[in-house]
Amino acid sequence: MTSPAAPLVRFKNVEKNFGALQVLKGITLDVAPGQVVALIGRSGSGKSTALRCVNGLEMINGGELEVCGRKLHAGKVDLLELRKDVGIVFQSYNLFPHLTVEENITLAPRKVRRIGKAEARDIAAEVLEEVGLSEKAQAYPEQLSGGQQQRVAIARSLAMRPKLILFDEVTSALDPELTGEVLKVIERLAREGMTMMLVTHEMAFARSVANTVVFMHQGRVWETGPGAMLANPVTDELRQFVGSGL
Amino acid sequence: MLGLTIEQIAYLFRGAGWTIVLSLLGFVGGTLLGLPVALGRASKSRLLRFASGVLVQLVQGIPLPVIMFVVYFGISIAGFDVPALVAAGVAMTLYSGAYLGEIWKGCILAVPRTQWEAGECLALTKTQRFIFVILPQALRIAVPPTVGFLVQIVKNTSYSVVINFFDLTYSAKVINNATYKPFTVFTIAALIYFAICFPMSLLASRFDRRLHRS
Numbered sequence: 496m497t498s499p500a501a502p503l504v505r506f507k508n509v510e511k512n513f514g515a516l517q518v519l520k521g522i523t524l525d526v527a528p529g530q531v532v533a534l535i536g537r538s539g540s541g542k543s544t545a546l547r548c549v550n551g552l553e554m555i556n557g558g559e560l561e562v563c564g565r566k567l568h569a570g571k572v573d574l575l576e577l578r579k580d581v582g583i584v585f586q587s588y589n590l591f592p593h594l595t596v597e598e599n600i601t602l603a604p605r606k607v608r609r610i611g612k613a614e615a616r617d618i619a620a621e622v623l624e625e626v627g628l629s630e631k632a633q634a635y636p637e638q639l640s641g642g643q644q645q646r647v648a649i650a651r652s653l654a655m656r657p658k659l660i661l662f663d664e665v666t667s668a669l670d671p672e673l674t675g676e677v678l679k680v681i682e683r684l685a686r687e688g689m690t691m692m693l694v695t696h697e698m699a700f701a702r703s704v705a706n707t708v709v710f711m712h713q714g715r716v717w718e719t720g721p722g723a724m725l726a727n728p729v730t731d732e733l734r735q736f737v738g739s740g741l
Numbered sequence: 742m743l744g745l746t747i748e749q750i751a752y753l754f755r756g757a758g759w760t761i762v763l764s765l766l767g768f769v770g771g772t773l774l775g776l777p778v779a780l781g782r783a784s785k786s787r788l789l790r791f792a793s794g795v796l797v798q799l800v801q802g803i804p805l806p807v808i809m810f811v812v813y814f815g816i817s818i819a820g821f822d823v824p825a826l827v828a829a830g831v832a833m834t835l836y837s838g839a840y841l842g843e844i845w846k847g848c849i850l851a852v853p854r855t856q857w858e859a860g861e862c863l864a865l866t867k868t869q870r871f872i873f874v875i876l877p878q879a880l881r882i883a884v885p886p887t888v889g890f891l892v893q894i895v896k897n898t899s900y901s902v903v904i905n906f907f908d909l910t911y912s913a914k915v916i917n918n919a920t921y922k923p924f925t926v927f928t929i930a931a932l933i934y935f936a937i938c939f940p941m942s943l944l945a946s947r948f949d950r951r952l953h954r955s
């Protein structure tokens with residue numbers, strides 16, 4: 496059993512290769528319950544790959560990775576069970592275009608958790624309220640703005656009652672004026688104590704909302720610390736990265 | 742009328758009736774065969790891809806009339822005496838199944854891979870992902886080309902004339918032999934074929950436009 500204080504995610508020297516290319520070169524990183532960890536770094540530094548390993552979309556090739564008490568390096572983990580605990584939201588929303596907002600949200604609770612129709616709709620109403628889109632339950636994704644679609648994607652994840660949510664550059668496809676509404680939702684989840692790992696290019700946001708910022712560089716955790724570290728980088732690489740205004 | 746008797750014209754329409762029956766057989770059989778073929782062709786398993794691929798390549802590489810002959814005489818040699826309708830039905834099933842399978846494979850693969858991934862990340866099983874996420878989107882994409890292919894099915898039933906199946910083409914041939922009015926007879930046959938096919942083409946292009954608008 497994991498004690499309450501044990502980390503939800505524990506990377507220990509995690510390595511990941513795509514063929515001959517080593518993308519993660521020994522990542523060590525813990526995420527405690529209730530924590531928000533922001534992954535930052537240049538394009539290609541392995542941020543998305545690290546995130547995708549957490550919910551088993553990618554399998555690691557070396558080291559140890561424990562997520563919600565499951566040892567992903569030990570083989571034979573039930574990935575579907577893992578994904579009931581770990582939600583993920585992508586840059587491209589990936590809503591189901593043939594389903595209404597409400598159906599998008601209730602599909603997994605109904606089919607996976609076998610929750611009844613009425614209860615599933617209650618959950619949908621609750622999570623839509625959380626992301627501020629109660630009035631859009633019967634809309635189709637194509638009728639929504641990008642920011643609204645992304646909030647629905649977050650609501651869809653929340654409806655599974657995950658212990659941990661992963662966010663991969665969820666605002667990168669959005670116009671600046673729509674970015675704010677999505678970030679507000681994430682901030683709210685942070686205040687409510689949701690455990691989150693997020694890859695982001697929004698430095699100000701990372702700084703304000705994350706308990707820990709992880710700067711990845713060339714497949715390694717180059718520098719890590721509280722948000723304030725962005726104001727006082729130790730390594731040249733982070734200084735350059737922050738200075739480049741990304 | 743047109744130098745043909747009412748009986749002769751009625752005979753043509755009886756042939757047209759059997760053309761429709763054979764088309765329906767071809768479509769229903771083709772659907773039953775085409776679905777597993779599409780699944781096999783779109784599958785990750787190499788064995789399934791290969792097996793369904795062999796069927797598709799075989800059927801696409803052999804002219805339909807030859808398939809009709811092979812099925813018809815094949816069944817006779819095996820010692821069964823079947824009516825031409827059954828042989829033509831089996832041949833049309835093979836033909837439509839292979840082509841519909843290819844069409845539908847394309848529709849399944851046209852649904853973005855990220856949709857599979859989104860379902861996977863919500864802990865849906867593979868079957869649930871296919872049924873609730875992929876299939877409804879693939880079906881929507883499949884409507885225009887499927888309706889379009891129905892026209893091919895109807896027109897290609899005319900090849901069953903090679904095994905003397907009594908369809909519209911066959912009945913036209915018979916009436917022509919009796920009346921020696923090839924132009925009149927085959928023009929009537931052409932108009933009937935057109936009357937069956939044109940509404941379907943129209944429907945297909947309307948579906949196509951609607952799909953592209955949304």
Ligand SMILES: Nc1ncnc2c1ncn2[C@@H]1O[C@H](COP(=O)(O)OP(=O)(O)OP(=O)(O)O)[C@@H](O)[C@H]1O
Nearest residue numbers: 513516518536537538539540541542543544545694
């Ligand atoms: N499925 C894959 N197959 C092969 N190479 C991959 C695959 N996924 C990622 N890579 C490679 O791994 C490296 C790290 O990619 P990753 O997507 O993790 O970077 P990232 O830090 O998220 O970058 P970005 O900011 O551009 O999203 C890149 O060189 C990328 O080309």
Ligand SMILES: [Mg+2]
Nearest residue numbers: 542543544694
């Ligand atoms: Mg990335």
